[in-house]
Amino acid sequence: MPTAREALLDAALAALAHRPWSAVRMADLAAAARVSRQTLYNEFGSKDGLARALVRREADAYLQGVRKLLAAPGPPARTLAVLAEWIVARAAARPVLRALLTGAWDARLPAPRPARPGARPAAVPAQRRADAGPPAPGELVAATAACADESWATGCELAVRIALSHVVAPPVPYGGTAAGAQCAEPESWSPMTPAITRVIETILRVETTSPRKTMP
Template sequence: MPTAREALLNAAHSALAGRPWPAVRMVDVASAASVSRQTLYNEFGGKDGLARALVRREADAYLSGVDRVLGEPAAAAEQLVRLAEWIVAEARSRPLLRALLTGVWSDRLPEPRPAGRSAAGPAVPAQRRADAGHPAPADLVAAVRDRSLAALEQRGGSRAREESAEAGRHCELAVRLALSCLVAGPPEGVGRLVRTALSGPGRRAAGR
């Protein structure tokens, strides 16, 4: 059974699917989650806090998904192809994720405003983390690169560590190509594009 916080985030996410964020009312979110408005304010501090929590949850879900893809058995190059394809597919169906990855926010989405330094804010640890701010697109690229390197080293040991610099470049290349296809298209060709890019110089390390 979801906690009150999870139920509120689920309700806010569902409301966002049907209307722009400025039209989402806190009273409706609380009602849909079957909790009081006071509980909502205790958890998030206000609508801006709820927006920050929604975006933080989306970023966390994205990185968890990256870990799942990287955990699937495959050669390194093929794993990056799968990762790029997964990123494009997920971002096309998740507007919040697309905004996080590209930095392009529409007025329908809850682009979170930074928490004021003087604001007391709620005492909920998860909300303090959300209020600290969401990762920028470059931060998410770096996080995926680091996760990719960790997965490679776990499988390959010391030899993989020796090749980590090149592997890191390959991962960044794959992710940036995915983002490029997401913005400019065609998204369906991202796998082929990544395979072509990784077959160039340094392909021996990418193919291991």
Template sequence: MPTAREALLDAALGALAHRPWSAVRMADLATTARVSRQTLYNEFGSKEGLARALVRREADAYLQGVRRLLAAPAPPERNLVVVAEWIVTRAATRPVLRALLTGAWNERLPAPRPARPGARPAAVPAQRRADEGPPAPGELVAATAACAGERWAAGCELAVRLALSHVVAPAVPLPTGPGEAGQCEEPDSWSPITPTMTRLIETILSVETTSPRKIIP
């Protein structure tokens, strides 16, 4: 059974799927999570504190997922490809994570600002950590690479950056019908990742992780 804090964060994430953050009401979240409003404010302090906690949880869950995939009993190169595929797929369905990884926040999402300088520290330890603010995209990429250990950190960072290039500019089916060439309409949907993208990641990682390093004078 989730704790009150987790239930409230789940309620906030669920509400965010249907309305912009500015329209999310604290009272509604407390009702959905079946806790009192006082419990909500005891945990997060304010709606801004809740936003910081929600963003921090997305970052933590992302890094936990990366560690789990990298620990799989498979060749490290293959695990890096799996991580890249997972990042693209997860970012496609989780707007907060996508914004964390790319820095592309919009008005529908909670503003990722740290607590005001000089503000009273939160009573809840998890909230004190959240109030420090979310990691910047570069910091999150570095933390992802660190999950792979020193031997594979560079390859992991490369895999992440290749995945993020697809997150920012996803592949869409090219027009094939008569008279469709040159159209620039927004697609109804797009594949989170394509076989071509997977092969590209595999090829680049293979070269990067097996070729001897060249020192340029």
């Protein structure tokens, strides 16, 4: 059974799928999570605090998924190609994660602002961590690479950057136009094709078997 905090975060994420963050009401979230409004404010302090916690949880869940994928047995190049595919699919399905990875936050999403300077620290440890603010895209890429074995961390960073290029500029659907693809909703985004995956795997095979170097 989820804790009150997790239930509230789940309710916030579910609400965000149907309305912009500005239209999400704290009272509705408390009711959906079956907790009191006082419990909600005890956990997060404010709606801004809830937003920070929601964004932080998305980042943590992403890195947890990365660690699980990288721990799977198999050749590093294939593992990293699978990681790239997973990042593209997950970013398409989760707008908050997509914004975290790309830095492109729109008006429908919670604003990723850290707590104001001088504010009293939150009583809940998890909230104190969230109040520090979300990782920047570059920090999240670095954290992803740090999850890999040191011998192929550079290849891992390359896999992430290839995946993000696909997230930012997905391919034009067959019969579509460049303008239409640029404005396409996530549900219409094309996953990476087997041909693209094979190219990535070939590049990463070279990266993960050559002497380690620092990417510029």
